[in-house]
Amino acid sequence: MPELPEVEVVRAGLAPAVTGSLIAGVSVFDDRALTRHPAGAADFVTRLEGRRIDTASRRGKFLWLPLARTEGDDAALVAHLGMSGQMLLRAPDAGAERHERLRLHLHHPVHGELAVVFSDQRTFGSLAVDRLVPDGPTIVPTQVLHIARDPIDPFFDDLAFVDAVRRRSSAVKRVLLDQTVVSGIGNIYADEALWASRIHPETPASRLSAASVRRLLLEVRAVLAKALAEGGTSFDAQYVNVNGQAGYFAHSLNAYGRGGQPCPRCGGPILREAFMNRSSHYCPRCQRRR
Template sequence: MPELPEVEVVRAGLEPVVTDAFVSGVEVFEPRSLKRHVPARGGFAALIEGRRMLAAVRRGKFLWLPLDSGDALVTHLGMSGQVLLRAPGHEESGLLRIRLHLEHPDHGEYWVNFVDQRIFGGMAVDAMAPAADGFTAGYAGAVHGDWDVLIPSQVAHIARDPLDPAFDDATFIARLRSTRSGVKRALLDQRLVSGIGNIYADEALWAAKMHYEQPGNTLSVRRARLLLTEVRQVLAKALAEGGTSFDAQYVNVNGASGYFSHSLNVYGQQGKPCPRCGTTIVREQFMNRGSHFCPHCQKLRRPRSA
């Protein structure tokens, strides 16, 4: 369930340690965690060992570490993935899937442990190519380099996230307003906008007072803009609340916390009163996952007859 804010916390925690780090070793304990890796290009470990990492970059929920070979180590946390920064020798749980041995010129030796209970996430080495729109491919914090405008091939189809300065509001709103799909399906479609998962989709829809099945093409420009604004606010708020742990400590200790559960308005709140109107929050099945909403605040709106 890591979504953009959680992945950003991980990225920020990795940034100082992986930047300029030398990869001295790779251990793969669970080959299924390499599901996104294309073996034809070479073995996972062989493509990483002996390389230097240049940065930690993120677009939406995808994270990648550009290498001095021109490739990138791509990471997706899936449902349960954690990237944990450890001192060498650290005893990890049985869910450890991949371990990287790093040597940093300033910080010394580290283990980067990829832990993933359900193996929905994974790592891969991928080639990079210029981003289609020519802008900086993802968010890399304070670090910059030639790789700025390059994106791993398996991430290229993912849209920018709403907090990306190069996010194209007009294109998103136009596409949102041209689909018959429900707005929640659109928010979860990473080709349209990235970084949003089930939790923040439900929270943003509640804030915008929209029903999850409201067809995109029934939204006015104003309502579409409102939804985008609320998405940004929800993400930014979560980012700010996770920001207290914006350091290596977070990754060191626990890559999983920080769902700002104390400030969820609807997600997982079924049976409880809506914080806005007091109506009981409902949970329904949608797209094989739970959708939480207030039946009073978030009614399906009939489009004005044309």
């Protein structure tokens, strides 16, 4: 399930291959890959073919490839991987991937012909061509404007975050998953950061002290940084880097996916509970409900 570290691994993997590349062709095999692009597949293809890619950018779990500027048009190819989306770098004549939805045929000035394959089992991921607009000191696609900066963004405002969290009455885990408060955190890293901070996931955010929220933010950053260093979290074939390789962070998880197993800190059993149509994993001994 791609969260910030996984998307960043994909962005970093794509960057050297796509930067400066010309989009020679676009093949759309499944329109569901374009639910973010309401104008449809033909329009999507027209807007991309013949354009050059400038770089690879990211905010939270959104990834985008800004296109070299043409007159009156500042656009980017936006991608959200959803739960199972993959961006794979392949040779131009590579056979179809199992859940291939879309393929970009690129020409790189140094590396020559290559393909970027968007493959997605559960079809929650999707792509679009979107207009780029300024957002403070940065430029983002309009579809990303409502998303808050992520905790490793140099312009992330720690004080505003602490304030925003403490204004919410919802469970703190729900607030961590709210991409308009802080982006990039999904179920895995929310559980891990709460475990590291010894905070019960159902604690109303407004009940946390400013110091607790600051500590939580530190733990969020620590868990994201460690996952990034280990290439992201892979449980099955649903998350891989651009070369199809899995990440190693699943071996470092303390709470997520460890229901019934001993807490690495106190030895008590990790509890798995239903939460927001998904699961929460926490240690009821270390993370007391207040």
